[in-house]
Amino acid sequence: MKLLGQQIADILTQQPVDSSVVVQGWLRTRRDTGACSFLELNDGSCLKSLQVVVDEGIENYVSTIKKLTTGCSLRVHGILVTSPAKGQTVELQASEVEVLGWAEPATYPLQKKRHSLEFLRSIAHLRPRTNALGAVTRVRSVLSHAVHRFFQEQGFIQVHTPIITTSDCEGAGEMFTVTSLEPSVFSGNDPFGQDFFGRRAGLTVSGQLQAEIFAQSHGRVYTFGPTFRAENSNTSRHLAEFWMLEPEMAFCDLTGDMQVAEAMIKFLVSAALDECGDDLGLFDQHVSRGLIDRLTQVRDQPFVPMTYTEAVDTLLQSGQSFEYPLHWGSDLQAEHERFLCEQVAKAPVIVTNYPSEIKPFYMRLDDGGNTVAAMDILVAGIGELVGGSQREERYDVLAGRMQASGLNLEEYGWYLDLRRYGSVPHAGFGLGFERLVQFVTGMQNIRDVIAFPRTPGSAPC
Known part of the structure; x- marks a missing residue:
């Protein structure tokens, strides 16, 4: 048992499906489609991110989920299920999403694109x-x-x-x-x-x-x-x-x-x-x-x-x-x-x-x-x-x-x-x-x- 709980690396390789998990990390992207949102969450423990599926019926869907931007830190409770999507074996069906820290979208320099290594050296802290x-x-x-x-x-x-x-x-x-x-x-x-x-x-x-x-x-x-x-x-x-x-x-x-x-x-x-x-x-x-x-x-x-x-x-x-x-x-x-x-x-x-x-x-x-x-x-x-x-x-x-x-x-x-x-x-x-x-x-x-x-x-x- 890890003292600080599970990380995404453990969840993707060890956690059985249909189990309840709590995961924390930083939001890479949010994609809205139909009646739900797909969040790509990464905590640095491995290269892969965990896909989190948030249904519009969740309590803070409009007030919080729809306002999430790249860089926000989240704590997510949910059930790990088999993923129908290509390229991943499991995904997390969220029952609760808590924002631990917002990231200002107007100034956050890391967006969903490739940045040059020269540019990244100028923001060593990020x-x-x-x-x-x-x-x-x-x-x-x-x-x-x-x-x-x-x-x-x-x-x-x-x-x-x-x-x-x-x-x-x-x-x-x-x-x-x-x-x-x-x-x-x-x-x-x-x-x-x-x-x-x-x-x-x-x-x-x-x-x-x-x-x-x-x-x-x-x-x-x-x-x-x-x-x-x-x-x-x-x-x-x-x-x-x-x-x-x-x-x-x-x-x-x-x-x-x-x-x-x-x-x-x-x-x-x-x-x-x-x-x-x-x-x-x-x-x-x-x-x-x-x-x-x-x-x-x-x-x-x-x-x-x-x-x-x-x-x-x-x-x-x-x-x-x-x-x-x-x-x-x-x-x-x-x-x-x-x-x-x-x-x-x-x-x-x-x-x-x-x-x-x-x-x-x-x-x-x-x-x-x-x-x-x-x-x-x-x-x-x-x-x-x-x-x-x-x-x-x-x-x-x-x-x-x-x-x-x-x-x-x-x-x-x-x-x-x-x-x-x-x-x-x-x-x-x-x-x-x-x-x-x-x-x-x-x-x-x-x-x-x-x-x-x-x-x-x-x-x-």
């Missing part, structure tokens, strides 16, 4: 009521739950890493500064000395470094939460606030890292296919044709491994003209990544052993020192979905790479201590959760797979 954004929200919820199921079943422990940090994991200087000081106070050689934390702090770009602490005490851990990047990129692929999933595993090498990442992606895709059939059908029909087939292939087919060197050679020999020139030592761009998985492998690709110069300091140097034990998982339509590596467990090597990256070894003394006291081989990866939701739904703009997108110049609600 767009979850639409089919597309409602479906995204349900898929996102299922994927989030599946994340925890996968890692808990694999023996991982969840760790809540800090949102406010003094460590820049990526070393790119794109952190938002957190301060309690007024701008006029900032001056001198140590402007943050009088600040709340006594030093400069920012919103985290990654929980990886802190997760490594717990990996070296608990073996297998994962962190899943919001991260932030002050990158002035106003594109369909970037957000200033996004969610990151970051597992870390002690006693693990690059091969084990790749195996866990591939198994996780297959598990999450499978969960979406099993639990979000109607919503994925909407995306397949209206957003990205062939989506369900592509997801099924990802679930069922092995990923294709190739080294960075093999990937570059393949791209250079393809004869394809790319916007961004490519050579050994340059980072792969989204167009290169997508070509590899969409045109070459026709499956997700795991690219390994990248040049050390283009990867962060914490990645383990391969023999020879030119490449690192890194891996990226590339998928169709997105490019990089997962990025990970075996971490550098050797104190001297790590300290040298940190110095070469311009990091203050004293500030990162705690991180080096992990290599002084019982260091072990360990590995991990990061998955941008919004990119996963994009991949599973086929949505083209990352701003349409998060409830309240934060981008340069925009922070609604």
Whole structure:
């Protein structure tokens, strides 16, 4: 028994006909014909709406029912019966309709028509009521739950890493500064000395470094939460606030890292296919044709491994003209990544052993020192979905790479201590959760797979 009563999703799939039900939701449309009105009611629990049939003999038919407009919230009592209408199995014969909240028809922006996603971004507080954004929200919820199921079943422990940090994991200087000081106070050689934390702090770009602490005490851990990047990129692929999933595993090498990442992606895709059939059908029909087939292939087919060197050679020999020139030592761009998985492998690709110069300091140097034990998982339509590596467990090597990256070894003394006291081989990866939701739904703009997108110049609600 649900504490707050039944939802439309339950009524459409579980409630027997000829039973009395009470349902609450928002009115999508009202259609009058003859001696009755047909109300399309949706409560967000599923893609489908429930048809409510209201006979003109109901007490408030003229005073209330005939005045209902899109967006009104209702509570309806009635009997669930078999529906004679095509496309639905049941409908509700109403005995009582109560208006909980009226919607002003002159100003309510969501009408019975298709609205552009660009328009819906301008009304972030109302767009979850639409089919597309409602479906995204349900898929996102299922994927989030599946994340925890996968890692808990694999023996991982969840760790809540800090949102406010003094460590820049990526070393790119794109952190938002957190301060309690007024701008006029900032001056001198140590402007943050009088600040709340006594030093400069920012919103985290990654929980990886802190997760490594717990990996070296608990073996297998994962962190899943919001991260932030002050990158002035106003594109369909970037957000200033996004969610990151970051597992870390002690006693693990690059091969084990790749195996866990591939198994996780297959598990999450499978969960979406099993639990979000109607919503994925909407995306397949209206957003990205062939989506369900592509997801099924990802679930069922092995990923294709190739080294960075093999990937570059393949791209250079393809004869394809790319916007961004490519050579050994340059980072792969989204167009290169997508070509590899969409045109070459026709499956997700795991690219390994990248040049050390283009990867962060914490990645383990391969023999020879030119490449690192890194891996990226590339998928169709997105490019990089997962990025990970075996971490550098050797104190001297790590300290040298940190110095070469311009990091203050004293500030990162705690991180080096992990290599002084019982260091072990360990590995991990990061998955941008919004990119996963994009991949599973086929949505083209990352701003349409998060409830309240934060981008340069925009922070609604």
